[in-house]
Each structure stands twice: as C-alpha cells, then as structure tokens.
Amino acid sequence: MRKIVLAFVVMFAITSTYAQTREELKAEQAVKKDSVAAIQGRVDALQGQIDAFPGWKKGAFGTIGGSFSDFSNWYSKASANSANGNIGFTVNAFANLDKPKFFWRNSGNVNLSWVKLDDKDVATDSKKFEEANDIFSITSLYGYKLSPKFAISALGEYRTTILSNFNDPGYLDLGVGATWTPITDMVVVVHPLNYNFVFSKGESVFESSLGAKIVVDYTKKLGAISFKTNLSAFQSYESSDYSNWTWTNSFGYTLWKRIGVGFDLGLRKNKQEALNAITTRDNISGYDPAATFDTVDNKLQSYWMLGLSYAF
Numbered sequence: 678m679r680k681i682v683l684a685f686v687v688m689f690a691i692t693s694t695y696a697q698t699r700e701e702l703k704a705e706q707a708v709k710k711d712s713v714a715a716i717q718g719r720v721d722a723l724q725g726q727i728d729a730f731p732g733w734k735k736g737a738f739g740t741i742g743g744s745f746s747d748f749s750n751w752y753s754k755a756s757a758n759s760a761n762g763n764i765g766f767t768v769n770a771f772a773n774l775d776k777p778k779f780f781w782r783n784s785g786n787v788n789l790s791w792v793k794l795d796d797k798d799v800a801t802d803s804k805k806f807e808e809a810n811d812i813f814s815i816t817s818l819y820g821y822k823l824s825p826k827f828a829i830s831a832l833g834e835y836r837t838t839i840l841s842n843f844n845d846p847g848y849l850d851l852g853v854g855a856t857w858t859p860i861t862d863m864v865v866v867v868h869p870l871n872y873n874f875v876f877s878k879g880e881s882v883f884e885s886s887l888g889a890k891i892v893v894d895y896t897k898k899l900g901a902i903s904f905k906t907n908l909s910a911f912q913s914y915e916s917s918d919y920s921n922w923t924w925t926n927s928f929g930y931t932l933w934k935r936i937g938v939g940f941d942l943g944l945r946k947n948k949q950e951a952l953n954a955i956t957t958r959d960n961i962s963g964y965d966p967a968a969t970f971d972t973v974d975n976k977l978q979s980y981w982m983l984g985l986s987y988a989f
Contacts, residue, residue, distance in 0.1 A: 732774070732775065733772065733773070733774050734771075734772075734773045734774075734775070735770075735771065735772045735773075736770070736771055736898065737768060737769060737770035737771070738768075738769055738903040738927070738929045738939075738986060738987070739766060739767050739768035739769060739929075739939070739986065739987055740766065740767045740927065740929065740939030740940070740941050740982060740983075740984050740985070740986045741765075741766045741939075741984050741985045741986070741987065742763070742764070742765050742766070742790070742939075742982045742983060742984025742985070743762075743763060743764040743765070743984065745760075745761070745762045745763075746760070746761045746762075747759075747760045747761075748760075748761075758796070758797040758798050759794065759795055759796050759797060760793070760794075760795040760797070761793065761794055761795075762791075762792065762793040762806060763790070763791075763792050763793075763809075764790065764791055764806070765788070765789060765790025765791065765809065765810055765982055765984075766787075766788075766789060766790070767786070767787065767788045767789075767927060767939070767941045767982060768785075768786070768787045769784070769785075769786050769896075769905050769927050770784065770785045770786075771783065771784040771785075771896060772784075777822070778821065778822055779819070779820060779821050779822060779828075780818075780819070780820050780822070780828065781817070781818070781819050781820075782816075782817070782818045782819075782820075782864065783815075783816065783817050783818075784815070784816050784894070784896075784907075785814065785815045785816070786812065786813070786814045786815075786907075786925060787812065787813055787839075788810050788811075788812040788925075788941065788943070788980070788982075789808075789810055789811060789812070789839075789840060790808075790809040790810040790982065791806035791807060791808060791809060792806065792807055792809045793805065793806045793807065808840045808841055810980055810982070811838040811839065811840045811841065812836075812838070812943070813836070813837055813838065813839045814834070814835065814836040814837075815834070815835050816832070816833070816834045816835075816892075816909075817832070817833045817834075818830060818831075818832045818833075818856065818864070818866060818892075819831050819832075820856045825858075826857060826858050826859060827855065827856075827857055827858075828855065828856045828858075829853070829854075829855055829856075830853065830854060830855060830856040830866060830868070831851075831852070831853045832850065832851070832852055832853075832854075832866055832868055832871075832890060832892065833849070833850070833851055834848075834849070834850040834890075834892070834909065835847065835848065835849050835850075836848045836923070837876075844876050845876070845877050845878045846875055846876060846877045846881075846883050846949070846950070846953070847875070847876040847877075848873065848874070848875055848876075848921075849873075849874040849876070850871055850872070850873050850874075850890055850911060851871065851872055851874070852868035852870055852871025852872065852890045853868055853870050853871075854866070854867050854868030854869050854870060854871070854890070855867055855868075862895060862896055862897045863893075863894070863895045864892070864893070864894045864895075865892075865893050866890065866891065866892035866893075866894075867889075867890075867891055868889065868890040868891075869889045870887075870889075871887070871888055871889060871890035871911065872885070872886075872887050872888075873885060873886055873887075873888060873890075873911050873913065873919070875919075875949070881953060882949055882952045882953050882956070882970075883949050883953065884915075884919055884949070886913040886914065886915040886916070886919045887913070887914050887915065888911055888912050888913040888914045888915070888919070888920070889911070889912045889914070890909075890910070890911055891908075891909075891910045891911075891912070892907070892908065892909050892910075893906075893907070893908045894906070894907045894908075895907075901930055901931040901932075901937065902928075902929070902930055902931075903927075903928070903929040903930075903931075903986075904927070904928050904929075905925075905926070905927045906924075906925070906926045906927075907924070907925050907926075908922065908923075908924045909922065909923050909924075910922035910923075916970075917948075918948050918949070918970040919948075919949065920948070921945070921946060921947035921948070921949070921950075922945065922946055922947075923943070923944070923945045923947075924943070924944045924945070925941070925942070925943045925944075926941065926942045926943070927939070927940075927941050928940045928941075929986035930986070931986070935987055936985060936986070936987060937985070937986045937987075938983075938984075938985065938986055939982075939983070939984060939985065939986025940981070940982070940983050941980075941981060941982045941983075942979075942980075942981045943978075943979065943980045943981070944977060944978065944979050945977075945978040945979070946975060946977060946978065947975075947978070948970060948973065948975045950978075951973050951974070951975045951976065952968060952969070952970060952973045952975075955968050955973055955974075956968050
C-alpha cells in the first residue's frame with residue numbers, strides 16, 4: 678500500500694512540475710512575442726520616416742502563371758488525345774522622384790501570355806504556343822507643386838502590343854492639367870487638355886482626337902503585400918466612339934523570401950478596338966464585316982491571371 682501511495686505522489690509531482698514548466702515557458706514566450714511586436718513597430722515607424730524623405734523610390738513586382746496537361750484516350754473530353762499548355766507573366770515597375778517643389782512619377786506594365794491546344798488526332802493542328810495576353814504600357818507624369826497635395830502637371834502615356842501588331846494600334850496620350858495626391862501613394866490626374874494619338878497601319882477605323890484624360894493610380898507595399906490599381910480613361914470631345922478606358926489591378930503576397938502568390942485582373946472598353954476586331958477577324962464571335970460604330974456591340978474586355986509572384 679505504501680508503495681502505491683508513493684508512486685502516486687511521484688506521478689503527481691512529475692505532472693505538477695511538467696505543468697509548471699509548460700506554463701512558465703508559455704509565459705516567457707508571450708513576453709518575447711510582445712518584445713518582437715514592439716521591435717517590429719519601431720522598425721515600421723523608422724521605415725515610414727525613410728519613405729517620407731524626398732528622393733527616388735523604385736520597385737517592381739510581378740506574377741508568373743502556368744499550367745500543362747496531357748490527355749490520352751480520355752473519351753469524356755472532346756479532344757480525347759491532346760496536350761494543353763498555358764504560360765504567362767506580369768511585371769509592374771515604378772520609379773518615382775519626389776522633391777519639395779516638384780515630382781516625377783514613372784511606371785510600366787507588361788502582361789504577356791501564351792496558350793497551346795494540340796489535338797493529337799488532327800494532323801494539321803498547331804503544336805505551337807499562340808499569343809494570348811499582349812499588353813505593354815508606360816506612363817510618365819511630371820508635376821510642379823502648388824501645395825503639398827496639388828500640382829499643375831503634364832502626362833505622357835503610351836500603350837500597345839509587342840508580341841504581334843506592334844503599334845497597330847498604338848495609343849499615345851499627351852496632355853496638361855492638374856494632379857491631386859490626397860493620400861500617400863495615391864495619384865489622381867485630371868487633364869482637360871489632352872490629345873489621344875492613335876497609330877494604325879493601312880485603312881482602319883482608328884481616329885485620333887482631342888479630349889480629357891483622367892488617371893487614378895494607387896500603388897502600395899505593406900509588409901508581405903504588394904498592390905497596384907490603375908484606371909486610365911480618355912473622353913473624346915469629338916465623339917464618344919473615340920473614348921476608351923482601361924482598369925488594371927495587380928496583387929502580390931509574399932509567402933517565402935521573395936516568392937508568393939499573385940493575381941492580376943484587367944478590364945477595358947474601347948469601341949474602336951471592338952469595331953476593328955469584328956470587321957476584320959472572322960475567327961471571333963460576332964464577326965460582321967459590315968458593322969459600324971452605330972451597330973457594333975462594344976463588349977467589356979477582360980483578362981485575369983493567378984500564379985506565383987516574385988517581388989523584385
């Protein structure tokens with residue numbers, strides 16, 4: 678009996694010691710976590726002070742997406758024997774100079790992707806990757822500050838494709854007006870005097886015109902998160918048929934070192950592009966060589982891509 682009681686006493690002592698040690702370790706861990714949080718807070722505060730200093734600020738982040746598959750005798754699929762592939766990438770880069778009296782903001786965006794569908798049962802089927810997304814744009818904005826948040830400004834913006842049909846069409850906006858910076862990293866551009874040059878080869882529906890340019894851009898990096906949204910709109914004074922807008926969004930979340938997850942979404946409306954495509958490309962839905970600005974269905978253009986991201 679004494680041995681049994683002694684055994685219980687020993688077990689209770691061991692359990693109590695373990696519990697006490699465990700609680701002590703958790704308490705010590707909590708203190709260290711609080712210390713780490715305090716240190717990180719001071720580091721973030723210093724980084725904020727560094728970012729507030731005038732001078733050049735540069736950065737870039739992008740998304741890489743891809744998928745590959747191969748089917749053999751998969752009879753539930755229309756192409757039972759086929760190989761499929763999809764690869765693409767997006768890069769967003771900026772270089773901004775901020776001085777007490779002026780600023781100069783520059784940015785660029787490249788979004789390229791290729792797709793392949795090889796039907797092995799069709800001898801004439803293409804086995805090559807074909808272009809899908811093909812977007813290239815650069816923007817340069819200069820402003821002379823009248824106050825910390827308001828400036829008179831000049832903007833140059835160029836957009837085209839680079840894999841095929843380079844500068845056909847190509848868009849160049851040149852204009853002057855005002856820029857408002859309501860918060861850090863956000864820019865609102867309103868240029869009532871802007872000329873939209875449209876370049877194209879041969880006879881086409883594309884026309885250049887005078888109008889107003891509006892740009893809203895917000896680029897932010899918060900720890901592991903990189904985010905950019907940009908709305909660029911042109912309102913023609915000559916005809917609404919020549920107006921257009923493009924809204925692009927990029928999001929990157931770093932999981933390990935510089936590698937993470939990225940998502941890109943783009944939306945656009947451009948009646949000149951819609952009419953040109955529907956009257957010249959017989960391989961798209963709604964093909965109608967007799968269509969006009971009055972009859973064309975100016976559908977919303979869109980793209981999205983999800984994949985790995987890399988912060989440069």
